Amino acid sequence: MIPATLSYRRASSVDEALGMLAEHGEDAKLLAGGHSLLPLMKLRLAAPEVVVDIGRIEELRYVRTEGDVVAIGAMTRHHDLHTDGVAGREVPLVAHVAGEVGDPQVRHRGTIGGSLAHGDPAADLPAAVLACDATLVARGPDGAREIPAAEFFAGLFTTALGPDEILTEIRVPRAADRGWGFEKFTRRRFDWSIVGVAVLGGSPTQPAVGLVNMGEAPIRATAVERALAAGATPAEAAEHAAEGTSPPDEPHASAGYRRHLATVLTARALERAAGGSPAGL
Numbered sequence: 444m445i446p447a448t449l450s451y452r453r454a455s456s457v458d459e460a461l462g463m464l465a466e467h468g469e470d471a472k473l474l475a476g477g478h479s480l481l482p483l484m485k486l487r488l489a490a491p492e493v494v495v496d497i498g499r500i501e502e503l504r505y506v507r508t509e510g511d512v513v514a515i516g517a518m519t520r521h522h523d524l525h526t527d528g529v530a531g532r533e534v535p536l537v538a539h540v541a542g543e544v545g546d547p548q549v550r551h552r553g554t555i556g557g558s559l560a561h562g563d564p565a566a567d568l569p570a571a572v573l574a575c576d577a578t579l580v581a582r583g584p585d586g587a588r589e590i591p592a593a594e595f596f597a598g599l600f601t602t603a604l605g606p607d608e609i610l611t612e613i614r615v616p617r618a619a620d621r622g623w624g625f626e627k628f629t630r631r632r633f634d635w636s637i638v639g640v641a642v643l644g645g646s647p648t649q650p651a652v653g654l655v656n657m658g659e660a661p662i663r664a665t666a667v668e669r670a671l672a673a674g675a676t677p678a679e680a681a682e683h684a685a686e687g688t689s690p691p692d693e694p695h696a697s698a699g700y701r702r703h704l705a706t707v708l709t710a711r712a713l714e715r716a717a718g719g720s721p722a723g724l
């Protein structure tokens with residue numbers, strides 16, 4: 444349970460962190476809140492030679508409106524996002540889901556950037572940013588680039604980020620007037636999702652549904668979205684929740700159980716997003 448020997452470097456700005464990544468290449472790993480990376484290092488599933496600590500870069504800790512979007516700095520901690528007034532008003536689905544991550548200790552250390560960059564299909568926030576059609580901003584040696592959430596999650600613990608890039612910002616379209624729902628099924632109160640479902644209601648676009656732990660990467664429930672667009676009721680559409688998914692098959696939750704959960708939780712999340720009336724979607 445002791446990590447392999449490593450060098451520790453602390454960056455005080457994004458530019459400094461980028462310089463350290465360029466210097467050490469693939470031997471380096473960024474450390475944000477450490478709540479996913481450190482457990483992996485202790486289990487020796489990750490053994491970076493150099494850890495670049497970005498945990499004190501204050502310039503990446505903010506939530507603010509910028510025109511049609513809410514811009515969230517990648518180092519914003521789950522607790523701060525959950526309790527932020529702007530986030531709660533303008534992107535309530537994301538703010539709510541941040542408050543459903545783990546326990547208070549995890550939420551006071553873990554960051555939205557770390558959660559997204561880790562690419563864990565069992566994480567909650569990726570499903571929310573997918574449903575919100577957020578845009579992720581990465582900075583690298585060649586400057587900044589924007590990546591739509593739909594193109595960010597590439598596979599199991601794999602994202603579109605290069606080893607020399609830092610996720611700096613998450614840009615979430617403002618959605619104060621759209622209904623939303625989030626359902627997370629766990630064995631115990633603070634556990635990871637066995638399955639989770641995030642729904643952002645329609646208007647001006649169609650309702651969007653993100654799934655937690657239903658494949659190798661965080662995914663959208665596109666069959667549900669298509670059914671809703673074709674006029675299905677939320678209950679009818681939810682029956683399609685497991686289509687095109689490949690949930691993990693584990694002793695405590697089989698793939699079949701997860702498929703069943705996905706349909707039940709999707710129906711509940713759609714209902715909540717609709718505010719009790721299918722017309723509300």
Ligand SMILES: Cc1cc2nc3c(=O)[nH]c(=O)nc-3n(C[C@H](O)[C@H](O)[C@H](O)COP(=O)(O)OP(=O)(O)OC[C@H]3O[C@@H](n4cnc5c(N)ncnc54)[C@H](O)[C@@H]3O)c2cc1C
Nearest residue numbers: 473475476477478479480545553554557558560566567610
């Ligand atoms: C007990 C426990 C319970 C948990 N329960 C849940 C849960 O219920 N739901 C849930 O969603 N999550 C859960 N988590 C995970 C938690 O949300 C983590 O905080 C999160 O996944 C990672 O964020 P972090 O800031 O700690 O990142 P770190 O662990 O520091 O980093 C994770 C990975 O992302 C990379 N990275 C970090 N920041 C950046 C960046 N800005 N740019 C590029 N790469 C970056 C790192 O190099 C590393 O590979 C739990 C964790 C623990 C320990």
